[in-house]
Amino acid sequence: MSNWRWFSVFAVLILVLAACGDPGTSAAPGESDDPPASGSDASEPPATDGGAGGEPQTGGTLVFGGAALAASLDPALTSDGESFRILQQIYEPLVDLVPGTVDELEGVLAESWTGEPEDTEYVFTLKEGVTFHDGTPFNAEAVKTNFDRWQTFAEEFQGNAYYYGAVMDGFGPDNLIASVEATDEMTVTITLREASPTFLFGIALTPFSIVSPAVLEATSADDPATSTLGTDTVQGGTGPFVMEEYIPDDSATLVRNDDYHGEHTAYLDRLIIRPIADPAARLQALQGGSVQGFDLIAPGDREAVDGADGLKLVNRESYNTLYLGVNPTATDDSSLADLAVRQAVAHAIDREALIEAFYGGGGSPADIFLPPTSGWFDSVGEGAEVYEYDPEAATDLLEEAGFDADNPATVNFWYPTEVTRPYMPDPQGLHQAVTTMLEDAGFEVEPGSAIWGTEYIPAAQNGEYDLHFLGWTGDFDDPSNWYGVHFGYAQGEPAAQFGCDVDGLEAAIDEAESTLEEEARGAAWSEVAQLVHNEVCFVTLVHGDTAIALTDQVQGYVANPTGSESFLDVWLSGE
Numbered sequence: 001m002s003n004w005r006w007f008s009v010f011a012v013l014i015l016v017l018a019a020c021g022d023p024g025t026s027a028a029p030g031e032s033d034d035p036p037a038s039g040s041d042a043s044e045p046p047a048t049d050g051g052a053g054g055e056p057q058t059g060g061t062l063v064f065g066g067a068a069l070a071a072s073l074d075p076a077l078t079s080d081g082e083s084f085r086i087l088q089q090i091y092e093p094l095v096d097l098v099p100g101t102v103d104e105l106e107g108v109l110a111e112s113w114t115g116e117p118e119d120t121e122y123v124f125t126l127k128e129g130v131t132f133h134d135g136t137p138f139n140a141e142a143v144k145t146n147f148d149r150w151q152t153f154a155e156e157f158q159g160n161a162y163y164y165g166a167v168m169d170g171f172g173p174d175n176l177i178a179s180v181e182a183t184d185e186m187t188v189t190i191t192l193r194e195a196s197p198t199f200l201f202g203i204a205l206t207p208f209s210i211v212s213p214a215v216l217e218a219t220s221a222d223d224p225a226t227s228t229l230g231t232d233t234v235q236g237g238t239g240p241f242v243m244e245e246y247i248p249d250d251s252a253t254l255v256r257n258d259d260y261h262g263e264h265t266a267y268l269d270r271l272i273i274r275p276i277a278d279p280a281a282r283l284q285a286l287q288g289g290s291v292q293g294f295d296l297i298a299p300g301d302r303e304a305v306d307g308a309d310g311l312k313l314v315n316r317e318s319y320n321t322l323y324l325g326v327n328p329t330a331t332d333d334s335s336l337a338d339l340a341v342r343q344a345v346a347h348a349i350d351r352e353a354l355i356e357a358f359y360g361g362g363g364s365p366a367d368i369f370l371p372p373t374s375g376w377f378d379s380v381g382e383g384a385e386v387y388e389y390d391p392e393a394a395t396d397l398l399e400e401a402g403f404d405a406d407n408p409a410t411v412n413f414w415y416p417t418e419v420t421r422p423y424m425p426d427p428q429g430l431h432q433a434v435t436t437m438l439e440d441a442g443f444e445v446e447p448g449s450a451i452w453g454t455e456y457i458p459a460a461q462n463g464e465y466d467l468h469f470l471g472w473t474g475d476f477d478d479p480s481n482w483y484g485v486h487f488g489y490a491q492g493e494p495a496a497q498f499g500c501d502v503d504g505l506e507a508a509i510d511e512a513e514s515t516l517e518e519e520a521r522g523a524a525w526s527e528v529a530q531l532v533h534n535e536v537c538f539v540t541l542v543h544g545d546t547a548i549a550l551t552d553q554v555q556g557y558v559a560n561p562t563g564s565e566s567f568l569d570v571w572l573s574g575e
Contacts, residue, residue, distance in 0.1 A: 091209030299360025329499030379522025
């Protein structure tokens with residue numbers, strides 16, 4: 001950190017930029033009068049590996065490099081993409097996104113369903129002939145067992161059951177779920193307390209995957225003191241791959257489920273996922289042949305893959321946002337309790353410089369939380385405050401709040417280690433750059449770091465940091481998946497991560513969540529966006545470009561803007 005004090009941030013960023021390539025820029029939002037839709041152009045097929053390897057072949061082992069392994073092997077207790085990469089190959093929800101889209105659903109464990117956004121009752125007809133990997137039959141009672149488990153999670157589990165709390169408005173008998181009934185062996189009826197236009201998209205997420213009731217019982221999954229579901233290699237899913245071995249910090253080995261029920265095909269004999277935290281090391285592993293693919297290529301490394309003999313890039317449409325979490329309640333007597341200080345934080349950060357230095361010139365400044373590729377970008381972003389880079393204004397705001405060189409505004413500022421994310425290619429470098437920007441404006445920064453899955457995520461979500469880096473890759477295209485998931489209240493309590501309890505915010509979110517008509521829904525979420533941006537509950541920074549690097553041997557890989565991708569239909573050519 002001390003080295004950064006001796007250089008201007010511009011000089012430091014120029015040095016970083018010299019080592020980065022230019023992969024291009026994010027696609028601009030299209031102009032359309034159509035209703036909000038997927039970030040992908042519906043007239044074009046989803047991005048694939050682009051290979052022409054002939055007919056699919058069964059067999060072979062694919063070794064894939066991710067940035068980390070799973071934070072937990074219990075899907076309900078995960079919220080990050082690295083966990084999803086592994087667990088969604090093993091476990092399945094009732095419905096899922098159509099591959100390559102963010103706004104179209106298909107049945108997985110549900111053969112069909114009834115229920116519209118304005119309804120409070122959903123009836124799911126389940127697929128027959130499905131068995132869990134342990135041989136237990138899949139049926140309506142299994143679905144009910146899982147939904148009942150999530151709703152009655154012990155308090156010790158609730159902090160990590162992030163998605164359930166966000167989608168279902170908390171836990172217990174007063175949340176969104178009124179009842180879940182097994183109305184016959186293969187029919188489940190879920191009744192909501194009020195209409196939720198995103199309910200179906202919410203339960204398509206990996207944490208809503210159905211686990212074998214026999215496995216839940218055998219692992220004491222409901223007991224925080226004795227549960228082993230999050231750590232043991234169990235056969236509890238219905239997915240195309242079965243967990244054969246899990247070695248923390250080393251590898252997850254999955255083998256094909258030859259009895260898979262789905263219409264898509266698992267061609268690979270084995271899928272091995274290895275955690276390689278450093279992007280440069282991931283590239284070296286690909287070039288050296290120890291992996292056949294990896295995610296989250298560093299912007300400066302794209303040129304080494306794109307067009308290289310035997311290698312290829314599969315680009316994802318940008319559908320993510322890096323943000324600086326701002327929590328005025330994390331520490332006692334925090335200077336961030338003053339709006340002027342939070343505004344100074346926002347004005348101190350040069351987003352364009354971050355893009356040039358750490359994103360290879362790709363990506364775009366994040367004026368609001370939603371990316372320009374969202375169909376809701378224009379309607380939700382209207383009226384939200386954009387704090388442009390203005391270090392002099394930042395210094396003036398601090399002085400107005402009573403802070404100066406002799407009495408600086410002090411903040412702790414944390415970043416994650418042992419990980420890279422689509423929106424955060426170099427956590428430490430970004431932290432150093434933003435720290436310098438804040439210090440140049442007059443802040444005193446106390447730096448901190450923690451390991452991503454086991455330490456950093458729980459602490460951030462529990463509201464322990466003044467400032468912290470996190471980000472979001474959208475799960476589906478609706479503003480509730482961005483603003484609602486992050487700032488929604490759980491039975492009257494604001495999200496601990498931000499401590500953002502702005503007057504009128506809870507009512508605005510409730511109104512937006514329940515508004516069904518398209519134009520009115522955009523306007524309602526715009527009110528929410530204005531409240532959280534104008535009050536600087538966080539500072540949105542960058543929408544990053546992302547890509548997967550593969551050898552030419554890998555065929556059939558379908559990229560999704562959400563970053564959540566299946567290895568179904570992926571195969572290895574004999575070339």
